[in-house]
Amino acid sequence: MIAVDGPAASGKGTIARALAKHFDLPHMDTGLLYRAVALNLWRWGGDPTIEFEALRACGDLRFDPDDEELRSEPVSRIASKVSSYASVRAALLQRQREFAAQDGGAVLDGRDIGTVIAPDADAKLFVTASPEVRAQRRVRELLERGMPSHYEDVLLDIRARDERDSSREIAPLRQAEDAELLDTSGLDIEQSIAEAIRLVERQLAEA
Numbered sequence: 516m517i518a519v520d521g522p523a524a525s526g527k528g529t530i531a532r533a534l535a536k537h538f539d540l541p542h543m544d545t546g547l548l549y550r551a552v553a554l555n556l557w558r559w560g561g562d563p564t565i566e567f568e569a570l571r572a573c574g575d576l577r578f579d580p581d582d583e584e585l586r587s588e589p590v591s592r593i594a595s596k597v598s599s600y601a602s603v604r605a606a607l608l609q610r611q612r613e614f615a616a617q618d619g620g621a622v623l624d625g626r627d628i629g630t631v632i633a634p635d636a637d638a639k640l641f642v643t644a645s646p647e648v649r650a651q652r653r654v655r656e657l658l659e660r661g662m663p664s665h666y667e668d669v670l671l672d673i674r675a676r677d678e679r680d681s682s683r684e685i686a687p688l689r690q691a692e693d694a695e696l697l698d699t700s701g702l703d704i705e706q707s708i709a710e711a712i713r714l715v716e717r718q719l720a721e722a
């Protein structure tokens with residue numbers, strides 16, 4: 516079981532997918548669960564500042580992972596807000612724990628995989644990069660997805676989400692004590708993946 520955590524646009528999803536391919540494991544992008552809740556709420560016109568409304572948006576959580584709206588900036592912002600509610604996190608917990616505990620192992624990426632969802636993971640990575648590098652990546656990604664954005668706005672949003680995700684009381688974004696830190700600021704995608712595989716193989720050998 517491999518846990519990959521880190522802040523927005525650090526490259527954790529890219530790395531988790533590559534690790535899943537390399538080790539032939541199923542992969543879950545847990546951010547998509549919070550994004551699906553946010554998209555439900557957004558479509559209903561629900562108020563993300565009201566916990567009960569956010570919780571209602573957790574029911575019947577079916578979504579298309581290829582739905583571009585899941586990655587839109589308003590949905591990202593709402594996801595970061597609803598993810599601070601204990602009831603929302605509790606509603607999504609079992610699905611993630613079951614995925615993590617399946618026979619043969621799995622790769623999960625998110626914010627609290629190594630700390631809360633799978634504290635006993637065989638290997639843990641905490642992927643990060645400077646806010647400026649992450650904002651550049653997100654701008655490029657949004658443009659490629661046909662959603663042009665402004666660098667300054669995206670940088671502000673990333674800083675605000677970092678702050679919210681790190682300071683919340685329940686399952687805050689933080690590096691687990693036994694997680695390896697991987698800073699991808701100066702690495703391209705290929706280098707990041709190679710380094711991630713090296714770090715995970717080392718942890719698995721030590722386990």
Ligand SMILES: Nc1ncnc2c1ncn2[C@@H]1O[C@H](COP(=O)(O)OP(=O)(O)O)[C@@H](O)[C@H]1O
Binds near residue numbers: 528656
């Ligand atoms: N090391 C890297 N160098 C350059 N771009 C990267 C790197 N890692 C990821 N990216 C790109 O940055 C964007 C965000 O990466 P992603 O893996 O989705 O991050 P996260 O899951 O942490 O939000 C994607 O467009 C991805 O292709």
Ligand SMILES: Nc1ccn([C@@H]2O[C@H](COP(=O)(O)OP(=O)(O)O)[C@@H](O)[C@H]2O)c(=O)n1
Binds near residue numbers: 546624676
């Ligand atoms: N395990 C997780 C995954 C995501 N999240 C929240 O969900 C939001 C969207 O997560 P994501 O991983 O899809 O976002 P990006 O890092 O890709 O921008 C984050 O801002 C977090 O607040 C969380 O709280 N716990």
